[in-house]
Amino acid sequence: MSVIISDLQKIADLGLQQSPPFRFVYEALAWGNHINKWEDSWEVVERVNRPNFGICLDTFNIAGRVYADPTSPTGKTPNAEADLQASIARLRTRIDLSKVFYVQIVDGERLSAPLDESHPFYVKGQPSRMNWSRNARLFAFEEDRGGYLPVLDVAKAFFDIGFEGWVSLELFNRSLADPDPSTPRNHAKRGFESWKKLVAALKLNTGDASIVYGLDGTVSPSTSALPVQHRL
Numbered sequence: 001m002s003v004i005i006s007d008l009q010k011i012a013d014l015g016l017q018q019s020p021p022f023r024f025v026y027e028a029l030a031w032g033n034h035i036n037k038w039e040d041s042w043e044v045v046e047r048v049n050r051p052n053f054g055i056c057l058d059t060f061n062i063a064g065r066v067y068a069d070p071t072s073p074t075g076k077t078p079n080a081e082a083d084l085q086a087s088i089a090r091l092r093t094r095i096d097l098s099k100v101f102y103v104q105i106v107d108g109e110r111l112s113a114p115l116d117e118s119h120p121f122y123v124k125g126q127p128s129r130m131n132w133s134r135n136a137r138l139f140a141f142e143e144d145r146g147g148y149l150p151v152l153d154v155a156k157a158f159f160d161i162g163f164e165g166w167v168s169l170e171l172f173n174r175s176l177a178d179p180d181p182s183t184p185r186n187h188a189k190r191g192f193e194s195w196k197k198l199v200a201a202l203k204l205n206t207g208d209a210s211i212v213y214g215l216d217g218t219v220s221p222s223t224s225a226l227p228v229q230h231r232l
Contacts (some may be wrong), residue, residue, distance in 0.1 A: 004034070005047045012050035025101045027056035030064035031127035036063050038091060045099055054101035055157055058170070060108055062087065063149040068108060070115040070132040075148060084150060088157045095161060103158045104170040105198065107147035109136035134225060136175045139194035141201075156202055169194060 008026070015022030026048075028041035035041055038057060045055045067084040069077045077083065115121055121131045138147040140155070169191045172229070176183065199206055 001036075001045075001065060002042075002199055004044060008048045008053065009050065012048060012053040014111065015214040016050070017050050018065055021052050023052045023054065023101060025054055025056045027058060028061060028065075029130075030061045030133065031129035036087070037065055038087070039094075042095065054099040055095070055189060056102045056104065057095075057100060058093070058106075059140075059151045059154040060104065060106050060133065062091075062154050063151070064108055064129055064133065066130075067148060068105045068132075070111055070136075071128045073114055074108045076192075084153070091157050092161060098160045100158070100167045102163065102168065103155075103163060104168045105140055105141050105151065105155050105158075107138040107142060107149050107151045108132065109146035110148040111136065111140050111146075134172050137170070137172045139169060139171060139190050141194050142190070142218065152198075152201060154166075155198065159202055165197075190226075 006158070008024075012024055015024060024050070026041050026045055028035045028038050032040075035044065038061075041055055045053060064086060066087050067073060067077060067080040109132075111119070111121075113119060115128045115132055117124075121135045122128075123131050136146075138145050140151045171191065173185065176187065179231055198204070
């Protein structure tokens with residue numbers, strides 16, 4: 001851990017020397033060898049202790065580690081619900097809001113069969129959660145496509161602690177490889193519908209922004225002041 005901290009302090013210090021300064025966002029990936037829970041990444045952020053070094057909170061990577069297990073027939077870890085709720089409770093009390101630079105909100109697909117060596121997503125030498133993530137992320141509220149993670153429970157904690165910054169709907173899915181020219185548009189529509197449902201479900205105070213450019217080419221007043229960054 002000391003090597004990780006030292007290296008990241010050097011990177012952050014280099015960023016501070018730039019004009020304007022660079023900000024770095026650190027995220028725990030559910031399949032990480034050393035850092036795989038938000039608690040681990042938060043410890044790193046605290047110990048790096050630089051004003052331009054913050055944390056990214058991701059519903060998929062949080063729930064994908066303590067709640068989901070794609071190698072299990074149930075799709076869950078043995079104590080999924082209790083472990084996730086305990087993690088969310090810690091997040092609500094431990095995180096310094098000023099160090100949350102970015103959040104990501106997506107779901108994951110419940111696989112029809114465990115991700116073992118016979119599964120089409122299996123790649124020798126790669127963690128199962130990585131292969132699941134690359135092939136089977138979904139937008140929130142897509143239960144009809146197999147979504148099953150408690151995305152709302154995790155996302156609610158982000159906004160309950162006061163987060164008002166960048167929100168990304170970070171999707172990786174095998175469907176993105178579809179050569180149909182409509183693929184980007186279809187995914188953008190799905191992402192936009194997911195965002196609208198999230199705003200309604202969590203009663204987010206999005207305020208008044210300027211303009212929304214619709215997927216059909218229309219222009220209308222925005223209903224969201226939160227900047228949305230949709231990564232495909």
